Amino acid sequence: MHSTGLNTNQIMRQVIYALILGVSAAYVFFGWGVIIQILLGAISAIVFESAFVALRGRKVIDSISDGSAVLTGILLAISIPAIAPWWIVVVGVAFAIIFGKQLYGGLGNNPFNPAMLGYAFLLISYPLQMTTWPVDFLSFNQAVEVIFQLLHFDGLSGATRLDDVKTSLSLGRELTTLQIHSSAQAWINAGFLIGGVYLLARKIISWHIPVAFLSGILIMAVLISMFDSQQHLPIQNHLMLGGTMLAAFFIATDPISASTTPKGRLIYGFLIGILVVVIRSFGGYPDGIAFAILLLNMTVPLIDYYTQPKAFGKS
Amino acid sequence: MGSHTFKGGVHIPNPYPVEKSEIKQVPPPEQVVLLLQQRVGGEAKPCVELGDRVLTGQVIAQTTGQFPINVHASISGIISAIEKRPIPHPSEIDAMCIVIDSDGKDEWIEIEKCDKDFLNCSAEKIIQRIREAGIVGMGGAGFPTHAKITNAQGAHTLIINATECEPGIMCDDSLMQEYPREIIRGIEVLMHACGAKKVIVAIEDDKQEALNSLLMYSFNDRISIEKIPAKYTSGAEKLLIKALLNLEIPSGEYASDHGILCQNVGTVKAIYDAVIDNKPLISRIVTVTGSAVKYPQNYEARLGTSFAQVVECSESNNQKHDIRMGGMMMGVNIPSAQHSICKITNCIFVNNKEPDLVVKECIRCSSCAPVCPANLLPQQLYWHAKSENIEKALEYNLMDCIECGCCNYVCPSNIPLTEYFSFAKALDRKLKREEIRIDRSRERFEFREFRLERNKKERAEMMAAKKIALKEKMAKDKEKDQAQKDKIAQAMARIKKTKEDNA
Numbered sequence: 097m098h099s100t101g102l103n104t105n106q107i108m109r110q111v112i113y114a115l116i117l118g119v120s121a122a123y124v125f126f127g128w129g130v131i132i133q134i135l136l137g138a139i140s141a142i143v144f145e146s147a148f149v150a151l152r153g154r155k156v157i158d159s160i161s162d163g164s165a166v167l168t169g170i171l172l173a174i175s176i177p178a179i180a181p182w183w184i185v186v187v188g189v190a191f192a193i194i195f196g197k198q199l200y201g202g203l204g205n206n207p208f209n210p211a212m213l214g215y216a217f218l219l220i221s222y223p224l225q226m227t228t229w230p231v232d233f234l235s236f237n238q239a240v241e242v243i244f245q246l247l248h249f250d251g252l253s254g255a256t257r258l259d260d261v262k263t264s265l266s267l268g269r270e271l272t273t274l275q276i277h278s279s280a281q282a283w284i285n286a287g288f289l290i291g292g293v294y295l296l297a298r299k300i301i302s303w304h305i306p307v308a309f310l311s312g313i314l315i316m317a318v319l320i321s322m323f324d325s326q327q328h329l330p331i332q333n334h335l336m337l338g339g340t341m342l343a344a345f346f347i348a349t350d351p352i353s354a355s356t357t358p359k360g361r362l363i364y365g366f367l368i369g370i371l372v373v374v375i376r377s378f379g380g381y382p383d384g385i386a387f388a389i390l391l392l393n394m395t396v397p398l399i400d401y402y403t404q405p406k407a408f409g410k411s
Numbered sequence: 412m413g414s415h416t417f418k419g420g421v422h423i424p425n426p427y428p429v430e431k432s433e434i435k436q437v438p439p440p441e442q443v444v445l446l447l448q449q450r451v452g453g454e455a456k457p458c459v460e461l462g463d464r465v466l467t468g469q470v471i472a473q474t475t476g477q478f479p480i481n482v483h484a485s486i487s488g489i490i491s492a493i494e495k496r497p498i499p500h501p502s503e504i505d506a507m508c509i510v511i512d513s514d515g516k517d518e519w520i521e522i523e524k525c526d527k528d529f530l531n532c533s534a535e536k537i538i539q540r541i542r543e544a545g546i547v548g549m550g551g552a553g554f555p556t557h558a559k560i561t562n563a564q565g566a567h568t569l570i571i572n573a574t575e576c577e578p579g580i581m582c583d584d585s586l587m588q589e590y591p592r593e594i595i596r597g598i599e600v601l602m603h604a605c606g607a608k609k610v611i612v613a614i615e616d617d618k619q620e621a622l623n624s625l626l627m628y629s630f631n632d633r634i635s636i637e638k639i640p641a642k643y644t645s646g647a648e649k650l651l652i653k654a655l656l657n658l659e660i661p662s663g664e665y666a667s668d669h670g671i672l673c674q675n676v677g678t679v680k681a682i683y684d685a686v687i688d689n690k691p692l693i694s695r696i697v698t699v700t701g702s703a704v705k706y707p708q709n710y711e712a713r714l715g716t717s718f719a720q721v722v723e724c725s726e727s728n729n730q731k732h733d734i735r736m737g738g739m740m741m742g743v744n745i746p747s748a749q750h751s752i753c754k755i756t757n758c759i760f761v762n763n764k765e766p767d768l769v770v771k772e773c774i775r776c777s778s779c780a781p782v783c784p785a786n787l788l789p790q791q792l793y794w795h796a797k798s799e800n801i802e803k804a805l806e807y808n809l810m811d812c813i814e815c816g817c818c819n820y821v822c823p824s825n826i827p828l829t830e831y832f833s834f835a836k837a838l839d840r841k842l843k844r845e846e847i848r849i850d851r852s853r854e855r856f857e858f859r860e861f862r863l864e865r866n867k868k869e870r871a872e873m874m875a876a877k878k879i880a881l882k883e884k885m886a887k888d889k890e891k892d893q894a895q896k897d898k899i900a901q902a903m904a905r906i907k908k909t910k911e912d913n914a
Contacts, residue, residue: 101778104771104823162771204772302777351776356790358780400791407808408418408785409649409662 107300108163111346112170114294118287118342119174125280127234129178132243133185134170140189141169148198164203168192171211171347175339175386176218177229179242184225188214208393209353212386219381227382278337285341292345304361305354306344312369313340320377334373338383343372347385353393360396360403368392417653419784420642421817423578426739427700427707432585432620434696434709437724439467439486439517443715444496444751447472447482448506450553455482457509463490466520468691471509478555481545484511485693485713487518499718499736499750501743511715522689529600529686534564537604537686544685545692545754549677550576550583550646551737553755556678560605562665563672569607570655570666571598573614573621573676574639576646577738580758582696583676585709587614587621590680595628597683602633605672610634611655612676615641643740644784644815648673662811677757697752699725701761703732712752718759719748727761735760740816771824779818779828785811789818789828796835801842804835812836 102110122130145165146156159165169189176185192214200206219226234242295301317334334340339347348354348368355364368388375384447455455472465471465484472482492510497503529537542557550572571594575583587594598610610631614622616638625636639645639654649660652671660666666673674682677696684690693714700707704725712721718734735742736750738758748761779789787808795804809832818828 101821102823103825104774107774107776107823158769158771164774202772204774351774354775356775356777356780357788400788404788404791404807405780405786407662407787407811408653409659409664409811410808411659 102298102300105162108167110298110300111295112163112167114291114300115170115174115288115346117291118284121280121284121287122174122178125233125283126178126230127232128236128239129230129234129243130174132239133173133176133178133180136182136185136243137169137173137189138166139169140186141165141193144190144193145198148194149202152198152202154202159202162203165193165197168197168210168214171342172214174342175211175215176226179228179230179234179239180225181245182243184218184222188218191217204352206352207396209347209350209389211350212347212389212393215386216390219386278333281338282336285336288341288345292341295345295349301345301349301351302358302361304358305349305365308362308365309344309348309369310335310340312366313373314369316370316373320373329376334376338376339385340372343368343385343389348389353389353396355396355399355403357400357403357405359405360399363399363403364392364396367395415637415639415654416642417645417650417784418786419782419817420644420650420815421782421820422641423643423740423820425578425581427579427702427704429581429585429700429707429709432581432588432709434585434589434711435724437710437712437716437721439513439713440716440720441513442491442717443485443511443513443713444717445471445482445485445509445511445715446498446506446751446753447508448498449474449480449482449555450547450755454507455480457493457507459490459509461490461493464488464514465490465511466518468520468522468693470691471511478558479542480547480555481543481691482509483545483691483693485715486511486513487516488513497750499743499745499753499756501745503746529603532603532686534604534606537600540686540689541604541682543691544681546678546681546685547692547754548675549681549695549754549757550675551755551757556674556682559667559674560601560672563605563667563670565670566605566607566667566672567609567670568656568672569598569602569605569610570651570671570673571610571612571676571679572646572648572651572673573612573618573625574641574646574651575615575618576757577740577742578643579698579700579739579760581698581700581707582709582757584618584621585698586677586680586696587618588624590683591624591628593683593687594625594676594679595631595634596687597679597681598634599631600682600686601672601674601679607672608633612636613639613645613651613655615639615645617641644813644817647784647813647815650784662808692754695752695754695756697721697756698758699761700758701727701732701735703727703730703761703763714753715751717749717751721752722748722759722761725761728763731764733760733762733764735762740820741814768825770826773822773824773826776823778821778823782817782821784815784817785813787812789832792835793826793828793831796831799835799838801835801839805839809835809839 119130119134142160142165145159149156149159172188172192173185176188192210196208196210196213197206292306296303313334317331321331348365355361371388371391372384375381375387449455453474453476455474457472459465459471466487467484469484470481471484474480488511490509491512494508495505496508498506538557538560546556547553548556573583573587575581602610610633612625612634614636622636622638629636637655644650645654648666651673652666653659658669660669681692694711695714697710697712699710699722704727706725708725710721710724733744734748735744736756736759737743739760742760773790773793775790777790783789792804792807792809795807812832814829814833816829822828
C-alpha cells in the first residue's frame with residue numbers, strides 16, 4: 097500500500113518547474129545566455145551521469161529518469177554568469193556529477209550538494225569567467241557568439257553585481273547607477289522566492305531551512321550594519337541580491353545533503369545564513385553561498401545526531 | 412481531557428468502502444481446520460482422538476502453562492485429522508491442526524443456563540468463564556484476554572478500542588452497528604471484572620453510524636463514548652491512551668502498570684457471549700475487501716472456515732490475486748486462499764496482482780519522520796539497518812518501532828522501510844542469542860580450565876599431605892624401632908647383669 101503523493105521523480109520535476117519564474121526574470125535582464133547555459137548544463141549533466149552510471153554497471157535509464165542529474169545541471173547553470181564560456185558549465189557539471197555525486201555512490205549518497213561543489217570548483221579555478229556578468233540583454237546571436245567564444249565582447253560584460261557594489265562601497269562611491277542594475281537581481285530573487293513558496297505549498301520542501309536561512313542572513317546583516325553601516329551592503333541587498341532566494345528554496349533545501357531532523361534543519365539553515373553574510377562581508381569572494389552550504393554539509397551528521405527527536409515513551 | 416490525538420500517523424481513506432454495513436452469515440462449512448498454535452502459551456494439546464464425534468462448542472484442545480486457552484469445535488462432526496498443515500503466513504510453515512468434517516447438523520453442546528445477572532458473580536468467576544471460552548484479543552494481537560484482565564486488576568480506567576486498527580478493515584464498525592446492546596453489556600461485564608470506575612469508548616470520527624447505535628444503548632454514566640480523528644495507528648494501544656488521556660506510557664512499560672486496561676470492541680462482544688450467553692468463541696467477524704472483489708463485505712464465519720469460502724461470497728473476479736491477511740498496512744501476503752480463519756483473522760484482502768513498485772534511492776527527504784507515531788527518524792534507521800549497523804540502529808531507537816508502515820506509505824522512493832526494520836530487529840535478536848551462546852561456552856570453557864586446575868592443585872596437595880604423613884610415619888617408625896632397640900638393649904643389659912650376678 098502506498099500513498100498517492102509524489103514519487104521521487106515527480107519531486108525532482110516539480111523543483112525544476114518551480115525554477116521557471118526566476119529563470120524567466122533572469123532571461124528578461126540578461127537575455128538568451130541564461131537559456132543557453134541551462135540547456136548546456138542539463139545536456140552535459142545527462143551525458144556525464146549516463147557515462148558514469150554505465151561505468152558503474154547500473155541501469156542508465158533508472159538514473160536519468162529520476163531527474164536529479166538534470167536538476168544539478170540546471171542549478172549550476174543558473175548560478176554561473178550568463179556569458180561564461182561554454183566549457184565553464186560543462187567542466188562544472190562534470191565535476192559536480194562525477195566528484196560530487198557518482199563517486200559517492202550516486203543519488204542519495206552524496207554528503208555535499210553537487211551543484212555547489214561544482215560552483216566552488218569553478219569559482220576557485222576560473223575566478224575571472226565566474227564573476228563577469230552581462231550588463232545588457234543579449235540577443236540569441238550575441239549570446240551564442242559570446243558563450244561559444246566566436247568573438248570577444250568586452251563591452252558587454254561587467255563584474256558580478258555583489259562584487260561591484262562591494263568595490264564601490266569600499267571606494268565610497270554613490271550607489272545610484274548600481275541600484276538600477278541591482279533591480280535586475282531583485283526581480284530574479286523575487287522570481288525564485290515565488291517558486292520557493294510554490295514548493296512550500298506543494299509540501300515538497302519544509303519551511304524550516306528557508307526560514308532559518310533567511311533569518312540567519314537578516315540577523316547577521318543587522319548585527320554587522322549596527323557596527324559599521326558605511327562599509328557593508330545594505331540589509332535588503334543581502335536578501336535580494338546574489339543567489340539568496342535561489343539558495344534559500346532550491347539549494348540549501350536539497351534534502352540529500354541537508355540535515356534531516358526538524359530542529360537540525362533550523363540550525364543548518366540558520367548557520368548557512370550567518371556564514372553567507374560573514375563571507376560576503378569579510379571574505380575575498382563576492383558571494384559566500386556555495387562555501388557556506390558546503391561547510392554546513394560537513395556538519396550534517398553531527399547536527400542530525402544531536403537533534404534526534406525523543407522517541408514515543410522515552411521523554 | 413487530552414488533545415484527542417497524537418504526533419504522527421497518516422490519514423488514509425478506506426479504498427473500498429462497503430455499501431451495506433450488515434454482517435452476512437457464512438453458513439457452517441463442510442470442513443473446518445482449527446489451528447492449535449496459539450499466539451501465547453504455545454501449542455494446544457488435543458483432548459479428542461481421530462474419529463471422535465464432537466459437538467459445536469466442545470473443547471477439543473487446550474494449552475497448558477500460565478495462560479491456558481481452550482480450542483473449541485466450531486461445527487459438529489467427526490475429527491478427520493490431527494496433523495500438521497501450512498499456516499496462513501508468508502512462509503507457509505506447518506503447524507498442528509485439528510480437522511473436523513461436518514455432519515451437517517451443527518449440533519451444539521448443552522449450554523448450561525447461567526446466571527444472567529453477572530453482578531452476582533465474582534470477578535474470578537467471570538475471568539474463569541472468559542478463559543474457558545477461549546477468548547483472545549480480537550483486534551489482531553491475540554493475547555489471552557483473561558490474562559490481560561488479571562494483570563489489570565484494580566485498573567481505574569477501561570478503554571474500549573473501537574477504532575478500526577487499519578484502513579480498509581471494517582469488522583469492528585459493522586459489529587458496533589449490529590450488536591450495540593451486547594457491546595455495552597459486555598463493557599459492563601468487563602468493568603465488573605477489572606474494577607474500573609470509568610470507561611472510555613474511542614471511536615473514529617468517520618464512524619458516525621456505529622457511534623449513534625452505541626449511544627442508543629448506553630445509559631451508564633460511567634461509560635463515555637468519545638470521538639477521535641480518523642487517523643491510522645490510532646488503534647495502537649499506547650497511542651490511543653496518549654490521544655484519550657494525554658498519557659505517554661514509557662517505553663518498556665504496559666498500560667496495566669498505569670491502571671489502564673485496553674480491550675478491543677470485538678473482544679468485548681466475545682466476552683458478552685461467554686459470560687452472559689455462556690457460549691465459547693467459535694466464530695468471528697471478517698472483512699473481505701480489496702481491488703478484486705465486487706462486494707466488499709463483513710462476514711461472520713466459523714473459526715476454521717477456509718478463506719476461499721468466505722471470499723467466494725464477495726464475488727472476486729477471475730484474474731490472478733494477491734491474498735493478504737490483516738490490513739493493507741501491517742497485514743501479510745499469503746501464497747494462497749486455502750487457509751482457514753483463526754481467532755485473529757480480522758480481514759482478508761483480495762487484490763488484483765499488480766507489478767511491484769520501483770524502489771528508488773532514499774533522497775533523505777524525511778517525509779517519513781513527521782508521520783512516525785513513535786517519533787523516530789526512519790530514514791536514519793534505514794541507513795543503519797541497511798548497513799547492518801545494529802548498534803547504531805538501536806541508538807536510533809530501533810526497538811521502539813511499531814512497524815506500522817506509515818513511513819512506507821509516504822516514502823516517495825517506495826522503500827519498504829519497515830521490512831528493513833523488522834530485519835534489523837531479527838538480526839539484533841540473533842546477535843544477542845549468539846552473544847549468550849558465546850558467553851555460555853566461554854563460561855563452560857573457563858569452568859573446565861578452573862576445574863582441571865583445581866583437580867591438579869587438589870591432587871598435588873593430597874600428594875604433599877601424603878608425603879608428609881609418610882615422612883612422619885617413617886620418623887615415628889624409626890623412633891619406635893629405636894625404642895624397641897633400646898628396650899632390647901636394656902633387656903640384654905638386664906640379662907647380662909643377671910648372668911653376671913648369678914655368676
